Amino acid sequence: MRLLRAELRKLLGNPMLTGFTVWIFPVGIGAFLAIGIGLSFVLKTPGQAMALTSSGAWTTDSAGIWRAVTAFPLNILGSLLPLAFMAVAFAGEYAWGTYRNVLPRAHRVAVLAAKTTALVLVLSASFILTSILTPVGFSILRRLAGLNYGPAVTGTTISHFAISYGQEMLLGLMGLLVLAGFAALAAVLTRSILGGLLAGFGLSVLEPMSFAALVLISRVFNWPSVVELYRFTASYNLDNSRAWLLDGHAFQSPLTEITQPPALAGSLMIVALWIVVLLGTSAWLFNRQDIGE
Amino acid sequence: MSDPSAESSAPVIQLVGLSKTFGRGADRVDALRGIDLRVDRGHVFGFLGPNGAGKSTTIRILMGLLRPTRGSVAIFGQPSAPNAPILSSVGALIEGAAFYDFLSGRDNLRVLADTAGRGVNRVETLLDQVGLTNRAGRKVSGYSTGMKQRLGLAAALLADPELVILDEPTNGLDPAGIQDMRSFIRSLATDGGKTVFLSSHILHEVEQICDQVAIIHRGTVIRQGPITELLSQSAGRLRVQATPIEVAQGALSRHWPVEREGDWLRLQAGAETAPTIVRTLVAAEVNVHQVVQDRTSLEDFFLQVTHGEGEDAPVEG
Numbered sequence: 001m002r003l004l005r006a007e008l009r010k011l012l013g014n015p016m017l018t019g020f021t022v023w024i025f026p027v028g029i030g031a032f033l034a035i036g037i038g039l040s041f042v043l044k045t046p047g048q049a050m051a052l053t054s055s056g057a058w059t060t061d062s063a064g065i066w067r068a069v070t071a072f073p074l075n076i077l078g079s080l081l082p083l084a085f086m087a088v089a090f091a092g093e094y095a096w097g098t099y100r101n102v103l104p105r106a107h108r109v110a111v112l113a114a115k116t117t118a119l120v121l122v123l124s125a126s127f128i129l130t131s132i133l134t135p136v137g138f139s140i141l142r143r144l145a146g147l148n149y150g151p152a153v154t155g156t157t158i159s160h161f162a163i164s165y166g167q168e169m170l171l172g173l174m175g176l177l178v179l180a181g182f183a184a185l186a187a188v189l190t191r192s193i194l195g196g197l198l199a200g201f202g203l204s205v206l207e208p209m210s211f212a213a214l215v216l217i218s219r220v221f222n223w224p225s226v227v228e229l230y231r232f233t234a235s236y237n238l239d240n241s242r243a244w245l246l247d248g249h250a251f252q253s254p255l256t257e258i259t260q261p262p263a264l265a266g267s268l269m270i271v272a273l274w275i276v277v278l279l280g281t282s283a284w285l286f287n288r289q290d291i292g293e
Numbered sequence: 294m295s296d297p298s299a300e301s302s303a304p305v306i307q308l309v310g311l312s313k314t315f316g317r318g319a320d321r322v323d324a325l326r327g328i329d330l331r332v333d334r335g336h337v338f339g340f341l342g343p344n345g346a347g348k349s350t351t352i353r354i355l356m357g358l359l360r361p362t363r364g365s366v367a368i369f370g371q372p373s374a375p376n377a378p379i380l381s382s383v384g385a386l387i388e389g390a391a392f393y394d395f396l397s398g399r400d401n402l403r404v405l406a407d408t409a410g411r412g413v414n415r416v417e418t419l420l421d422q423v424g425l426t427n428r429a430g431r432k433v434s435g436y437s438t439g440m441k442q443r444l445g446l447a448a449a450l451l452a453d454p455e456l457v458i459l460d461e462p463t464n465g466l467d468p469a470g471i472q473d474m475r476s477f478i479r480s481l482a483t484d485g486g487k488t489v490f491l492s493s494h495i496l497h498e499v500e501q502i503c504d505q506v507a508i509i510h511r512g513t514v515i516r517q518g519p520i521t522e523l524l525s526q527s528a529g530r531l532r533v534q535a536t537p538i539e540v541a542q543g544a545l546s547r548h549w550p551v552e553r554e555g556d557w558l559r560l561q562a563g564a565e566t567a568p569t570i571v572r573t574l575v576a577a578e579v580n581v582h583q584v585v586q587d588r589t590s591l592e593d594f595f596l597q598v599t600h601g602e603g604e605d606a607p608v609e610g
Contacts, residue, residue: 002407002408002410002411003407003408003410005407006403006404006405006407006408009396009400009403009404009407010393010396010404013393013395013396013400014393014395014396015395016395017395096391096392096393096394097388097391098391098392098393099358100353100356100358100387100388100391101387101391101392101405101408101448102405102408103356103357103358103375104356104357104358104380104381104383104385105380105381105405105408105409105410105452106381106408106409106410107376108375108376109376111408287375287376288360290358290359290360291353291358291359292353292358292359
């Protein structure tokens with residue numbers, strides 16, 4: 001717990017980093033809604049236009065931030081800031097030369113685990129705050145615009161919301177852990193902040209976009225079944241898990257070659273495997289690494 | 294948690310056949326070539342060598358940051374390697390202090406205390422000891438090099454370690470800071486009973502505060518032992534002031550190797566030969582003013598054993 005506290009202290013003590021990559025989510029949505037509410041008192045049309053960016057349901061708006069890091073194609077952009085946060089946190093220790101103070105004091109694998117946990121905790125706090133601000137702001141904005149904002153708050157609604165929000169959050173946390181794996185691996189391999197950022201972005205974009213390469217290969221080599229490999233990506237399985245959890249059926253992928261989507265348990269296991277392999281490989285490399293900086 | 298006191302008879306540090314090679318093929322660099330080193334309890338041990346000799350590589354291996362290519366490292370008799378539990382009982386300031394610039398000095402120490410799984414109760418005491426209490430709340434980005442070095446020393450002492458490893462601790466300090474740091478380091482051994490392993494390329498500094506020394510040159514330890522013993526090995530020279538100096542030089546050079554240095558003659562001869570030298574000079578009708586034993590400084594000794602070589606010669610500090 002003390003190691004986790006140390007990592008949290010480092011992250012929260014860096015306002016420049018967390019301000020631009022973590023707290024920007026609640027601050028950004030808060031500012032957007034505040035402007036919308038302010039405009040509604042002066043000009044009706046822009047306020048109405050901003051109110052229409054809401055789904056119209058607080059249950060959906062609230063979970064939107066979690067979906068931003070897991071649902072393809074939104075996750076390609078949505079994961080950039082969390083990934084930047086993670087890449088700087090992992091690679092910064094190399095660039096600042098601080099690992100020479102840290103590593104004699106704690107086991108390397110424990111440091112990596114504490115850092116990953118701290119990163120996910122801080123991002124989760126930001127996402128939860130965003131989840132609260134978003135429906136509160138939209139309810140005011142839509143009321144001012146004369147639009148409905150439902151569903152009505154009843155015991156049943158809240159219990160359904162709690163379950164679906166929990167499921168979105170679970171998928172979001174898994175998505176963040178996959179991102180942490182990419183960031184950790186990129187940092188260990190490049191040992192620099194810029195290298196970690198570029199390699200991390202590269203890995204996190206290549207993974208969901210790998211379908212394009214697979215489709216190209218299938219067309220060039222007349223090998224349609226190769227596209228089915230996309231079933232093993234983390235992105236696809238996060239989408240598939242969400243479809244199973246929230247809609248009760250498998251993900252309807254635009255890739256028609258994927259005819260047999262995995263069941264929920266299979267998809268969750270594949271995502272978990274991605275997390276274990278990415279973080280495990282990072283830990284293995286980190287544990288064997290010479291720290292010369 | 295390892296208990297250093299349980300291994301009280303073991304050397305504090307023991308390196309056996311320690312080698313480290315970086316790179317391969319044309320880029321291969323043999324940074325350490327079979328180092329053997331022993332540091333006993335309660336000493337201030339100087340690890341002396343020019344820049345690039347292998348001092349920092351040795352310290353990084355000691356602290357589990359680098360893996361040796363060959364050989365073994367033991368601290369308090371326990372094997373040391375990356376992740377070794379014994380490392381948490383060692384305090385170190387390695388190659389200048391590196392801190393999180395965005396945190397205050399106090400928070401940096403708290404982070405390191407938490408990282409080591411220890412309480413933060415020693416933080417304030419140590420800040421006071423290194424004279425940073427008044428500036429502990431300021432971000433480290435605003436610290437001078439000297440303040441960072443002092444904070445680094447406080448960080449090294451967080452675990453109240455029995456072994457303190459300091460790599461060039463006076464770098465960046467002003468003359469008063471250097472004096473304070475040297476006194477503080479010496480007091481760690483004399484008052485605190487700690488063993489200090491001090492790496493430096495400042496010969497004067499090592500001579501002032503260390504009682505034992507090892508000289509590393511091109512990845513090999515070429516001399517090791519108590520400073521007084523090492524310097525006495527090289528004492529075998531006398532200096533003579535006599536007139537006329539040309540006659541004196543002629544008379545002495547028949548018996549001993551003689552070099553002229555201004556008004557002085559320097560002879561390769563031990564102190565026991567002084568009466569013979571005086572008799573020889575008197576017989577040659579030379580006026581003898583002084584015959585003194587030439588005291589070898591650590592700098593002279595270092596230059597003798599390294600033949601003045603080195604990527605960056607050590608300096609008199």
